[in-house]
Amino acid sequence: MAVLIAVSTLFSCKPKNAGNAISGDAAAKAYVAPGKYDQFYNFVSGGFSGQVSVYGLPSGRLLRVIPVFSVDPEKGYGYSEETKPMLNTSHGIIPWDDSHHTELSQTNGETDGRWCFINGNNTPRVARIDLTTFRTQEIIELPNSGGNHSSPFITENTEYVVAGTRFSVPMDDSNGDVPINTYKKNFKGTLSFISVDKTDGKMDIAFQIQCPGVNFDLSHAGKGKSHGWFFFSCYNTEQANTLLEVNASQRDKDFIMAVNWKKAEEYLKAGKGRKQSVKYAHNTYSDITHSATSEIKTEVIVLDSKELQDICYFIPCPKSPHGCDVDPTGEYIVGSGKLAALIPVFSFDKLQAAIAAKDFAGDFEGIPVVKYESALYGEVKKPGLGPLHTEFDGKGNAYTSFFVSSEVVKWNIKDLKVLDRASTFYSVGHLCIPGGDSKKPDAKYLIAYNKITKDRFLPTGPELAQSAQIYDISGDKMQMILDFPTIGEPHYAQGIAAEKVKNNSVKIFKIEDNKNPYVSKGEGTTKVEREGNKVHVYATAIRSHFAPDNIEGVRIGDEVYFHVTNLEQDWDVPHGFAVKGAANAELLIMPGETQTLKWIPTKVGIYPMYCTDFCSALHQEMQGYIRVSPAGSNVPLTFSVGKNQPAAEEAAK
Amino acid sequence: MKKIISLCTVFAMIAILSACGGSDQNKQNENASDATVAETATANGNPSYDPNRGEGKFTTVEVGEKLDVALAADGKKAFDIKCSSCHKLTEEKLVGPGWKDVTKRRQAPWIMNFITNTDEMLNKDPAAQAQLEICLVRMPNQSLSDADARALLEFMRENDGVK
Numbered sequence: 001m002a003v004l005i006a007v008s009t010l011f012s013c014k015p016k017n018a019g020n021a022i023s024g025d026a027a028a029k030a031y032v033a034p035g036k037y038d039q040f041y042n043f044v045s046g047g048f049s050g051q052v053s054v055y056g057l058p059s060g061r062l063l064r065v066i067p068v069f070s071v072d073p074e075k076g077y078g079y080s081e082e083t084k085p086m087l088n089t090s091h092g093i094i095p096w097d098d099s100h101h102t103e104l105s106q107t108n109g110e111t112d113g114r115w116c117f118i119n120g121n122n123t124p125r126v127a128r129i130d131l132t133t134f135r136t137q138e139i140i141e142l143p144n145s146g147g148n149h150s151s152p153f154i155t156e157n158t159e160y161v162v163a164g165t166r167f168s169v170p171m172d173d174s175n176g177d178v179p180i181n182t183y184k185k186n187f188k189g190t191l192s193f194i195s196v197d198k199t200d201g202k203m204d205i206a207f208q209i210q211c212p213g214v215n216f217d218l219s220h221a222g223k224g225k226s227h228g229w230f231f232f233s234c235y236n237t238e239q240a241n242t243l244l245e246v247n248a249s250q251r252d253k254d255f256i257m258a259v260n261w262k263k264a265e266e267y268l269k270a271g272k273g274r275k276q277s278v279k280y281a282h283n284t285y286s287d288i289t290h291s292a293t294s295e296i297k298t299e300v301i302v303l304d305s306k307e308l309q310d311i312c313y314f315i316p317c318p319k320s321p322h323g324c325d326v327d328p329t330g331e332y333i334v335g336s337g338k339l340a341a342l343i344p345v346f347s348f349d350k351l352q353a354a355i356a357a358k359d360f361a362g363d364f365e366g367i368p369v370v371k372y373e374s375a376l377y378g379e380v381k382k383p384g385l386g387p388l389h390t391e392f393d394g395k396g397n398a399y400t401s402f403f404v405s406s407e408v409v410k411w412n413i414k415d416l417k418v419l420d421r422a423s424t425f426y427s428v429g430h431l432c433i434p435g436g437d438s439k440k441p442d443a444k445y446l447i448a449y450n451k452i453t454k455d456r457f458l459p460t461g462p463e464l465a466q467s468a469q470i471y472d473i474s475g476d477k478m479q480m481i482l483d484f485p486t487i488g489e490p491h492y493a494q495g496i497a498a499e500k501v502k503n504n505s506v507k508i509f510k511i512e513d514n515k516n517p518y519v520s521k522g523e524g525t526t527k528v529e530r531e532g533n534k535v536h537v538y539a540t541a542i543r544s545h546f547a548p549d550n551i552e553g554v555r556i557g558d559e560v561y562f563h564v565t566n567l568e569q570d571w572d573v574p575h576g577f578a579v580k581g582a583a584n585a586e587l588l589i590m591p592g593e594t595q596t597l598k599w600i601p602t603k604v605g606i607y608p609m610y611c612t613d614f615c616s617a618l619h620q621e622m623q624g625y626i627r628v629s630p631a632g633s634n635v636p637l638t639f640s641v642g643k644n645q646p647a648a649e650e651a652a653k
Numbered sequence: 654m655k656k657i658i659s660l661c662t663v664f665a666m667i668a669i670l671s672a673c674g675g676s677d678q679n680k681q682n683e684n685a686s687d688a689t690v691a692e693t694a695t696a697n698g699n700p701s702y703d704p705n706r707g708e709g710k711f712t713t714v715e716v717g718e719k720l721d722v723a724l725a726a727d728g729k730k731a732f733d734i735k736c737s738s739c740h741k742l743t744e745e746k747l748v749g750p751g752w753k754d755v756t757k758r759r760q761a762p763w764i765m766n767f768i769t770n771t772d773e774m775l776n777k778d779p780a781a782q783a784q785l786e787i788c789l790v791r792m793p794n795q796s797l798s799d800a801d802a803r804a805l806l807e808f809m810r811e812n813d814g815v816k
Binding site: 508510511512521522523524525540542543544545547567568569570573616617618642 | 734737738747790791795797
């Protein structure tokens with residue numbers, strides 16, 4: 001296929017077969033003129049970068065990388081004293097994670113542009129990004145979990161964000177020092193339901209459901225008629241603990257687990273949960289104090305899916321299901337078996353009838369297994385190889401990605417007929433249609449996120465970028481209009497109409513509202529204070545100088561804290577702050593904000609500091625000096641701006 | 654009119670040289686069509702640019718014979734946080750010009766328009782542009798409220814000897 005396209009672009013201006021190649025108007029469709037805005041924001045998971053990237057659609061222009069689970073020296077994230085607590089966990093501060101799925105908050109089943117959630121897979125966490133500041137505002141760790149993969153999918157009014165463990169592990173309050181081959185006996189899977197405050201978005205683990213030890217892979221909430229239910233795909237129902245490639249691929253069918261979370265809420269209310277002693281971090285960032293706090297929490301309530309009837313049901317699903325997607329009406333649940341050559345579509349109504357009639361094929365570790373046929377609406381026959389994920393256009397169609405056959409297939413949900421197929425380059429994983437997992441898709445574009453790019457871009461050595469490809473899906477046929485490289489490895493992504501987000505964007509932080517304990521509100525309040533071996537510099541930055549910009553009396557053995565307040569009150573005027581030899585990053589301080597850089601000088605001498613973010617015509621003048629004297633020196637602590645002080649030694653006399 | 658147009662062009666060049674972030678440059682792009690905007694305004698019968706008033710929401714400002722001491726004190730607070738980094742209360746230029754006698758050089762509406770509508774004034778006002786040529790740092794928009802602006806004016810009056 002690639003060769004075909006290469007040939008056709010080489011030898012003809014207008015490819016004859018529009019189905020296989022880029023058609024003539026593709027460039028115009030993806031073109032957004034300089035100075036013009038894109039129609040959509042695209043929030044893309046950063047994969048093993050641990051971050052979230054934000055692109056404009058349809059241009060594919062990278063607008064921002066939001067640091068979430070990984071440090072970002074460029075922004076001082078994880079380096080400034082104020083942001084360090086964001087990366088705290090029960091294992092201490094962790095500078096990295098692997099982020100897989102973005103999910104936008106919803107109201108009445110529609111994206112509302114308030115928050116973007118993202119999961120941390122490795123050390124299980126969920127983060128919430130505030131879409132007024134495009135910053136990570138909260139991170140909550142998950143106890144009883146290993147590999148938070150089926151997350152952070154949400155219910156239609158953002159009542160809950162879920163987190164299902166990919167790796168089952170022994171519960172945190174049990175003895176974890178057990179032989180690995182006691183998986184079946186000792187390992188459990190948990191599903192966490194994290195409540196989200198309607199007003200401020202604050203997250204809290206409302207309850208966890210303890211399940212049999214399997215791998216929970218992906219999930220989606222019911223909506224409309226199926227609101228109140230959640231669906232999780234499970235694999236490794238073989239309960240293997242080694243060579244899963246073979247040992248977890250034995251059964252013809254694994255499961256989709258249907259979870260009645262309204263029922264779980266009833267049990268919770270009735271006090272049926274077990275209070276379990278655990279440890280997990282809950283970190284929040286305040287835009288008033290401009291700092292993060294980390295709290296270690298010690299309790300979680302666990303509901304047992306085996307003891308408490310009617311919460312969980314298994315639906316057999318062929319061949320290690322991955323994607324678990326619910327259509328906009330809430331009636332159809334699409335399972336995608338990674339190794340399957342068909343797509344099963346389940347019916348919520350049929351599932352309910354089967355549960356009511358106890359039409360079960362048996363049970364798995366005490367949880368009823370509904371008969372496959374009793375829950376099945378139908379199968380899409382021979383759609384392609386290796387179905388992974390499905391998004392919806394709200395017009396009765398579904399779009400499924402096929403990893404093995406590198407294509408996107410459009411099919412009709414009602415009659416299960418394949419309508420169109422388009423190649424991806426190559427090995428597509430997730431798909432995104434703006435609002436494509438909500439009740440109201442905004443289906444103008446579909447974006448495919450590819451794992452392999454090989455010959456698509458100029459070679460850059462052994463490591464190549466992953467990519468996204470945009471298809472115009474406004475017509476009957478999908479038309480590829482652009483591909484662009486991405487940061488990290490993009491997994492799931494979400495899109496949203498720009499109007500829902502852009503007008504709420506914060507431009508500055510009001511200096512009057514700044515409640516950072518180390519703020520300097522005006523140059524007159526700047527100072528340098530010593531507390532034992534700690535030197536606190538209360539500094540301000542404004543175009544184009546720092547105050548103070550000459551500091552003497554710092555000694556070897558001191559810890560210096562630069563608390564820099566940006567006094568600017570205009571949009572797009574951050575100041576940077578860096579000091580020579582700091583085993584740290586820079587600060588990047590937004591207007592009205594205070595950030596703190598810790599510096600431990602190790603050598604006597606004069607240390608320059610300067611603004612790193614080009615701020616004005618006199619940016620290169622925005623600099624200063626710090627004098628570091630030997631330990632025990634009697635050079636007095638002095639600071640100034642705008643005048644050459646008499647030599648400190650003189651002043652001391 | 655012509656003079657304003659040519660000033661705009663000259664200014665656009667200066668501004669691009671001294672501009673800091675993308676937003677400033679955007680403003681410049683918008684400004685390229687200012688000539689048309691101004692022309693339309695004249696055609697509509699609005700007064701053309703009044704260099705004594707400047708550009709902004711303030712047309713008249715009620716100023717008392719005597720100083721409003723409380724208001725001037727509020728102005729001092731705003732000055733300390735938002736202005737003192739760049740302006741001295743004497744005639745000495747720091748980043749921007751010293752404030753001494755500013756209320757004698759400029760009319761009250763001009764001052765209030767300049768400190769609340771800085772970007773547009775820097776793009777349009779000949780006196781502001783002349784000052785920029787000296788200082789070469791565009792005065793930042795410090796997001797002053799109308800009340801802040803009025804209080805600052807009172808503080809400037811106090812600084813200029815009004816009792």
